Amino acid sequence: MSSTYQTYLGQGLTRSLVAMRAQEGSTRTVGYILLQLLYDLIGPDQVFDRLLKGPTDDVWLNPWVDYLQRRGVVFHTAVQVNGFELDGGRVCPVQATENGNPFQIAASYYIAAMPVDVMSTLLTPALKAAAPSLANLDRLQTRWMNGIQFYLRRDVPLVRGHAIYLDSPWALTSVSQRQFWTGVDLSSFGDGTVGGILSVDISEWEQPGVLYDKPAMQCTATEIKEEVWTQLKQHLNVAGGIQLDDVDLETWFLDPDIQFPNPTLVTNLEPLLVNTAGSLQYRPEAQIEIPNLFLASDYVRTYTDLATMEGANEAARRELPLARSRVHRTTRATLAPHRTRIPQASSRNRPHPVCSGAAPSPGVIIRATDPIPPVCSSLRLAFTLWSPRHSSLHGPARPKP
Numbered sequence: 196m197s198s199t200y201q202t203y204l205g206q207g208l209t210r211s212l213v214a215m216r217a218q219e220g221s222t223r224t225v226g227y228i229l230l231q232l233l234y235d236l237i238g239p240d241q242v243f244d245r246l247l248k249g250p251t252d253d254v255w256l257n258p259w260v261d262y263l264q265r266r267g268v269v270f271h272t273a274v275q276v277n278g279f280e281l282d283g284g285r286v287c288p289v290q291a292t293e294n295g296n297p298f299q300i301a302a303s304y305y306i307a308a309m310p311v312d313v314m315s316t317l318l319t320p321a322l323k324a325a326a327p328s329l330a331n332l333d334r335l336q337t338r339w340m341n342g343i344q345f346y347l348r349r350d351v352p353l354v355r356g357h358a359i360y361l362d363s364p365w366a367l368t369s370v371s372q373r374q375f376w377t378g379v380d381l382s383s384f385g386d387g388t389v390g391g392i393l394s395v396d397i398s399e400w401e402q403p404g405v406l407y408d409k410p411a412m413q414c415t416a417t418e419i420k421e422e423v424w425t426q427l428k429q430h431l432n433v434a435g436g437i438q439l440d441d442v443d444l445e446t447w448f449l450d451p452d453i454q455f456p457n458p459t460l461v462t463n464l465e466p467l468l469v470n471t472a473g474s475l476q477y478r479p480e481a482q483i484e485i486p487n488l489f490l491a492s493d494y495v496r497t498y499t500d501l502a503t504m505e506g507a508n509e510a511a512r513r514e515l516p517l518a519r520s521r522v523h524r525t526t527r528a529t530l531a532p533h534r535t536r537i538p539q540a541s542s543r544n545r546p547h548p549v550c551s552g553a554a555p556s557p558g559v560i561i562r563a564t565d566p567i568p569p570v571c572s573s574l575r576l577a578f579t580l581w582s583p584r585h586s587s588l589h590g591p592a593r594p595k596p
């Protein structure tokens with residue numbers, strides 16, 4: 196294979212898009228994804244890349260939260276799940292803490308939607324014995340992939356889509372967001388001086404950069420910012436042109452999941468699952484051997500096959516009919532969580548009626564027949580690869596429909 200092939204197709208795309216090294220990636224996953232991307236390029240819709248039309252919270256997550264709350268769903272955002280207990284082959288209760296206070300969640304059915312690096316630490320020998328398909332979760336691998344945003348005094352659209360800085364040492368990709376955020380008035384944010392936002396993902400955290408000769412994992416927040424900014428400029432300011440100028444940089448924001456207890460011991464609270472060769476066998480289905488526990492996360496086996504929001508969504512859609520059919524065999528089914536909180540001290544050593552199946556439990560009801568709220572429209576985008584050696588390798592810029 197030529198070095199250009201390796202740079203662009205062998206290594207660049209997998210590393211930059213899914214934080215996976217070509218040498219260890221699953222051919223099945225990478226092959227399917229590449230085929231899907233190519234198919235989308237030549238398909239009649241020519242939709243290759245989709246972006247939200249505003250900040251994710253505003254146009255996607257908050258509308259869903261509002262909708263679900265209107266339907267009676269109650270979110271407990273300060274709850275941390277610490278363990279599953281088994282009772283007669285079923286899970287019940289779940290051990291948790293809320294604001295540091297331990298309690299138990301007793302329910303008829305549970306849906307676990309925690310990331311694989313958390314879920315794998317909650318598996319006891321008893322749980323693995325009851326659900327052998329969970330036994331190898333700790334063999335799945337994660338990598339760091341996190342973002343930094345640059346707030347610019349003037350807008351720098353760059354390209355109408357994602358840009359991949361193929362041979363940047365830190366495997367950078369970016370989106371210049373203002374052009375897609377139709378209806379969002381940037382002057383209403385902060386002190387009103389921000390003209391554009393360049394959102395950058397860093398997919399390689401273990402290779403040295405160009406400025407400090409250190410991997411991102413060992414850099415301070417400021418060093419990460421300086422390094423990323425420099426690598427972007429190396430790719431964009433070529434052939435005498437200046438697309439990124441230091442004077443345009445108003446401020447920046449690094450993903451708070453990157454924690455700095457010590458500049459050389461940076462911690463990432465949310466690493467990303469990578470599909471390494473042979474890992475499919477370790478990934479469970481949405482329905483596992485324990486009849487009242489379902490999975491709805493990106494590590495579940497799905498057709499999407501990649502750790503994405505779409506993959507997690509597909510897992511949830513796979514699990515939903517299973518859960519529904521078990522909870523009530525009617526069309527207007529009731530879905531978990533039917534849950535009851537049991538104070539830790541009073542519940543020790545005796546089964547809760549919900550766990551033993553003796554009592555109906557109050558719960559949150561989601562009916563399958565409910566209409567799904569409109570979320571947002573997506574945009575058709577171009578796709579551009581940037582390289583310092585080849586100042587721009589454009590995919591065809593398609594007009595917005």
Ligand SMILES: Cc1cc2nc3c(=O)[nH]c(=O)nc-3n(C[C@H](O)[C@H](O)[C@H](O)COP(=O)(O)OP(=O)(O)OC[C@H]3O[C@@H](n4cnc5c(N)ncnc54)[C@H](O)[C@@H]3O)c2cc1C
Nearest residue numbers: 275276308309310313340341342492493502503504505507
């Ligand atoms: C930088 C970056 C960019 C990405 N870009 C894209 C993209 O453009 N498109 C795309 O589709 N995907 C993208 N992804 C991947 C996508 O974000 C994930 O695959 C997706 O969010 C997985 O969804 P999930 O519901 O399985 O897990 P998460 O979204 O990780 O949700 C898990 C939840 O569990 C909670 N939790 C963790 N531990 C506990 C505990 N002990 N008790 C209770 N709750 C707990 C967490 O707080 C979190 O809310 C990106 C990922 C990264 C890191």
